Amino acid sequence: MKRQIINDPGAAVTEALEGMQLCYPDLVSYDTDRELILRATPARDKVGLVSGGGSGHEPLHAGFVGRGMLDVAVPGAVFASPTALQVHEGTLAADSGRGVLQIVKNYTGDILNFTIAGELAGDHAVDTEMVVVDDDLATDTNDDGDGPGRRGTAAVVAVEKIAGARAELGGSLSEVADAARRVARTSRTMSLALQAGTHPGQDRPAFDLGPDEVELGVGIHGERGIDRVRFASADELAELLIKPLVEDLGLGRGSGVLAIVNGLGSAYPLELSIAARSVHQLLSARGITVARTLVGTYVTSLDMHGFSVTLVPADPDLLKLWDAPVRTPALSW
């Protein structure tokens, strides 16, 4: 068994959620009956925000519950969608009378269960809207909607932050949903790994890489990437992520972006700061302004060693919502 700081592998998710509640009792509450993470003090008279999905991506989503972001997080088992019933309970719990926005990463199981939960919520006279986050450029196959489409990855943090701020400012359900969809529609992410993550209790990473190999376009559930490239410097690795992002988003001289430089699990702070420098310099050289940066470990794939870059085209309205106060276990300012 690969050595990790855990007790029973099967209880790792539950225990981590218990740990979060014990550490931040003023911010979050863990409802073990309904398997939900809620704000310690529920919000009143605002559009509710619920997100969730498989675990193993900590601090996502439970770490983003709090003032200025989510009302409720619905955690599944590692890499497995929460049940429709669980999402249903979470959707109802997020409502304070003005409807609920469901923020869902684009995976078949999550979409299905959030859709069922949204329909059930209607039976309780709770209005819902859903925003699907599908930012992972590596899975963009231009299939005209026939395939599963792009996966949802780290852009979900930006969607949750922007929608959270809009809701806190008193937006209606459709206004909050519009703000969220705008971020989701315009965000793209590229990821790479020097080593895949290892499922708690297992011996081996999700896949093996040779000593000189890097997986480009990797997913956050142990999915393989689109290419295997040679190990290189931080600047060269960052360029492998930045080039396709800039091309796909049509960015150029005069563009402004919000950048998320995200550690995928075991990348350490020195590495992430160096990677963030590479990202800034590569964008700057193209005349693109990085208006805001979030650098740290926010959307992980267990202990994967690697990083992702998310770019969100930014205008003053978006930056104002980004800068709005937030207080959650994993993001505060």
Next chain:
Amino acid sequence: MKRQIINDPGAAVTEALEGMQLCYPDLVSYDTDRELILRATPARDKVGLVSGGGSGHEPLHAGFVGRGMLDVAVPGAVFASPTALQVHEGTLAADSGRGVLQIVKNYTGDILNFTIAGELAGDHAVDTEMVVVDDDLATDTNDDGDGPGRRGTAAVVAVEKIAGARAELGGSLSEVADAARRVARTSRTMSLALQAGTHPGQDRPAFDLGPDEVELGVGIHGERGIDRVRFASADELAELLIKPLVEDLGLGRGSGVLAIVNGLGSAYPLELSIAARSVHQLLSARGITVARTLVGTYVTSLDMHGFSVTLVPADPDLLKLWDAPVRTPALSW
């Protein structure tokens, strides 16, 4: 060479600091001439706080520069003290007319260079005081002051936070120094590693561990620990840290503490939340209240896989300063 996300190993520290400035230009400024990290907007009319030491412990100390914590961080090379001249410049830069508190982890080189810098500051009519942080219980040899004493590790975050808050509230140099010394005197830390960190550009970790071994009482510069124990569950590993801390601090039923559960580099968020749960449960079972918890990756030893626990006996005065606003790259609320 062990694969890390870096460019030139010799430039890793400088590039990481450049990265931090690029990501947080509203918070920090990197003065490459003087090799200092400064607040982007210098504070006025308050006691200045300067800290520093060898790098490789990111986000310490540069990540704690900002309102409510440090005014200046003085980074050395990886695991090497900054020079006396550099500390001198940092001490002067931290002064806004009310004197400067130097916060120094207990290592011979750091103490020497901060002492020289303090004496030189006197020549510039800048009052200084020094607080030495020596929290690492594993190095407590009861040698009556003849040896180097305990090392300084993660308690420095609490010292910087508390002193920073006291200074922000308008305390005099002696008041700020008293608050800092009280935290430093009463804090203790224990650490363990499943794998040592690897210096950028090197092939191997600082030391090797067998597949079933854990290093107990490890330092943050690749120093070996006091014992080698068998790998065990998170609960059992946490108990190895908690038991000596509780005994040394004389904690018992009715005590209250502030706990820092700190990742040493590559421990991933799921692990740290589980470890934090263990810490809470082990203290709670002894009747000790954890009044506040900081859990995350704050004081690292490069990519070491492990964690430390710091306990600080807490009273309402300390908690009020802990809860005071802070805005830095690595700590904000």
